[in-house]
Amino acid sequence: MVEAKTFSTRSKHTLALKPELRQELRNPLGVLFKGTPKETMKQLREFIVRQNPKRIIAVGDVVSKNMLTAEIQPHIVIADGKVMRQETQPIKAPTYRRVSVENPAGVITPQAWVVIEQAMKQKQPTMITVEGEEDLMTLVAVLKVPEDWLVVYGQPNEGVVAVKVDATAKRKVNLIIDAMEVVPKS
Numbered sequence: 001m002v003e004a005k006t007f008s009t010r011s012k013h014t015l016a017l018k019p020e021l022r023q024e025l026r027n028p029l030g031v032l033f034k035g036t037p038k039e040t041m042k043q044l045r046e047f048i049v050r051q052n053p054k055r056i057i058a059v060g061d062v063v064s065k066n067m068l069t070a071e072i073q074p075h076i077v078i079a080d081g082k083v084m085r086q087e088t089q090p091i092k093a094p095t096y097r098r099v100s101v102e103n104p105a106g107v108i109t110p111q112a113w114v115v116i117e118q119a120m121k122q123k124q125p126t127m128i129t130v131e132g133e134e135d136l137m138t139l140v141a142v143l144k145v146p147e148d149w150l151v152v153y154g155q156p157n158e159g160v161v162a163v164k165v166d167a168t169a170k171r172k173v174n175l176i177i178d179a180m181e182v183v184p185k186s
Contacts, residue, residue: 011113015180017106017136024176028155029142030163037062041070044152047162048072049186055120059138061088063154068093074152076119078137080130096127104168105133107183114136116144138163142173 017025033043044067048056058064058074061083067074068091079091101115116137119126130137141151142165151163163169 011140012110014110014183014185015108016183018181021176021179028161029138029169029172030151030161032155032159032161034159037066037069039073041066044160044162045070046071048150049149051150051162051164053164054146054148056150056152057116057141057142057145059134059151059153061091062120063152063160064091065157066160067152073125075125076116076141077125077127078116078130078134078141079127080132080134082133091127093125093127095125097122097124098127098129100131103130103132103134103137106136108136108140108177108180112140114143116140120145139177142169143177154172 010133011059031047033040033047035043055065055075056072057076057078058067059078059083061079064074064077064079068077077091077093081090082088094103099115101109101111101121103109103112104135115128119128138151138153142163145151147166147170149165153161153163153166155161
């Protein structure tokens with residue numbers, strides 16, 4: 001049996017998504033809520049009441065805006081200012097502490113791990129603005145946060161996914177992280 005790499009050592013490297021992993025990531029990592037934004041936010045709110053997570057992370061511009069509009073306040077918002085790679089209006093969240101991180105499309109940088117870890121420790125809600133693309137930071141969030149948190153992200157053209165962070169979710173995401181390619185330092 002091959003020993004799994006731990007994300008703690010992989011997080012020190014820039015990791016690139018291999019083409020064969022793209023299909024794997026099209027499958028929801030958690031519970032998929034389908035419907036209009038109003039319907040998905042209602043379903044998400046009911047799920048939150050049932051699960052009672054300690055904190056919530058929202059990944060993506062649309063899902064973050066919809067959550068804030070529905071008065072579901074994530075502790076951490078991760079957004080890149082784009083929807084389907086097109087520029088969008090910035091998220092209005094005046095009470096959030098703001099930080100930024102570089103994370104190019106198709107990769108996870110070491111800084112992505114650090115910024116999420118730092119945001120988790122803050123009492124004040126944090127908005128992480130990503131220069132590049134935030135999609136793969138969902139994986140980082142699932143691995144970094146404690147098991148009683150919830151990670152919510154948009155599933156393009158389908159709805160919203162809520163990942164109840166537990167040992168099973170962490171194992172699943174760790175397998176994906178392990179399968180990513182380490183980008184050589186230039």
